[in-house]
Amino acid sequence: SEKDLEQHFEHTIEKDQRIEPRDWVPEGYRKTMIRQIAQHAHSEIIGMQPEGNWITRAPSLRRKAILLAKVQDEAGHGLYLYSAAETLGADRADLTEKLITGRQKYSSIFNYPTLTFADVGAIGWLVDGAAICNQVPLCRSSYGPYARAMIRICKEESFHQRQAYELLMTMMKGTQAQRDMVQDAVNRFWWPSLMMFGPPDAESANTAQSMAWKIKRHTNDELRQRFVDMTVPQAEALGVTLPDPDLKWNAERGHYDFGPVDWDEMKQVVAGNGPCNAERLARRRQAHEDGAWVREAAAAHARKMAEAK
Numbered sequence: 001s002e003k004d005l006e007q008h009f010e011h012t013i014e015k016d017q018r019i020e021p022r023d024w025v026p027e028g029y030r031k032t033m034i035r036q037i038a039q040h041a042h043s044e045i046i047g048m049q050p051e052g053n054w055i056t057r058a059p060s061l062r063r064k065a066i067l068l069a070k071v072q073d074e075a076g077h078g079l080y081l082y083s084a085a086e087t088l089g090a091d092r093a094d095l096t097e098k099l100i101t102g103r104q105k106y107s108s109i110f111n112y113p114t115l116t117f118a119d120v121g122a123i124g125w126l127v128d129g130a131a132i133c134n135q136v137p138l139c140r141s142s143y144g145p146y147a148r149a150m151i152r153i154c155k156e157e158s159f160h161q162r163q164a165y166e167l168l169m170t171m172m173k174g175t176q177a178q179r180d181m182v183q184d185a186v187n188r189f190w191w192p193s194l195m196m197f198g199p200p201d202a203e204s205a206n207t208a209q210s211m212a213w214k215i216k217r218h219t220n221d222e223l224r225q226r227f228v229d230m231t232v233p234q235a236e237a238l239g240v241t242l243p244d245p246d247l248k249w250n251a252e253r254g255h256y257d258f259g260p261v262d263w264d265e266m267k268q269v270v271a272g273n274g275p276c277n278a279e280r281l282a283r284r285r286q287a288h289e290d291g292a293w294v295r296e297a298a299a300a301h302a303r304k305m306a307e308a309k
């Protein structure tokens with residue numbers, strides 16, 4: 001009976017076991033999992049644009065090869081995640097339509113411009129660093145296909161962060177102009193990176209339920225704090241100043257205190273009024289339209305092969 005199915009589901013979650021595609025799940029679980037996985041996938045795909053902007057202008061062949069590999073990885077992360085969403089009955093074409101028409105979200109962080117090559121380093125160090133803080137716990141998310149996608153993605157993400165830190169360290173050993181470029185990139189990406197973790201727990205509509213279903217293993221504020229604590233020493237080692245005058249070690253708490261995040265800015269960017277929202281969606285729409293003939297040809301070929309059998 002439905003009651004037995006519900007109990008089996010609750011029991012599986014309670015025992016920290018994985019929910020698999022064949023298992024019965026409450027409609028709300030399916031909906032929120034598709035919502036989070038789809039928006040995670042959209043973030044990976046849109047995230048290719050800001051960094052991709054520098055592939056043709058990387059300062060050396062080595063930097064170009066590394067950046068190319070990283071952007072390619074992001075595409076792959078998006079594809080694993082769309083496949084995970086499909087195991088819940090979502091349709092990939094429908095998800096793309098929802099992204100392009102603004103009915104599904106992607107991470108606010110990708111609506112900021114990449115003005116200099118130092119931004120490539122700041123993104124890898126801060127944005128991929130924040131993504132690692134967020135994604136490592138998701139390896140223990142209750143939905144099997146999502147958790148397993150995260151395990152693969154986290155391995156690649158650590159390469160993304162390491163190459164960026166080395167890029168910034170190299171620039172910090174360069175001219176004053178290069179050091180200024182790094183500091184400028186950090187100034188522009190620090191606060192938007194903190195916004196990647198979502199609104200404060202008290203204003204988060206989904207956190208309580210996502211924690212109860214063990215989709216999330218930590219709250220937005222917990223992971224944001226973990227990211228700040230991890231990053232401050234790295235900034236010191238790099239020789240850059242994080243743009244927050246309130247940033248200070250609090251021995252009592254055993255964490256860094258930090259200043260207020262501009263939640264109005266985040267709301268504006270999520271609502272579509274960030275610096276690059278229109279450009280990001282227009283590019284994604286254009287790419288989708290340019291690829292229509294490939295999808296039609298592949299579908300026609302598949303039909304022909306099926307008829308030939």
Ligand code: 3HC
Nearest residue numbers: 040043105106107108128131195196197198204205206207
């Ligand atoms: N940008 C855009 N939307 C955001 C956001 C952000 N930075 N933070 C929160 N939101 C949205 C949420 O999606 C939710 O809207 P919805 O109900 O329409 O989906 C609303 O704001 C309220 O936020 P909640 O905290 O209640 O929502 P969640 O419980 O879903 O928490 C989250 C938000 C922490 C982003 C969570 O969804 C999550 O952990 N997602 C998986 C990780 C992810 O998506 N990361 C994207 C980062 S970029 C990336 O990973 C690429 C890497 O390679 C750099």
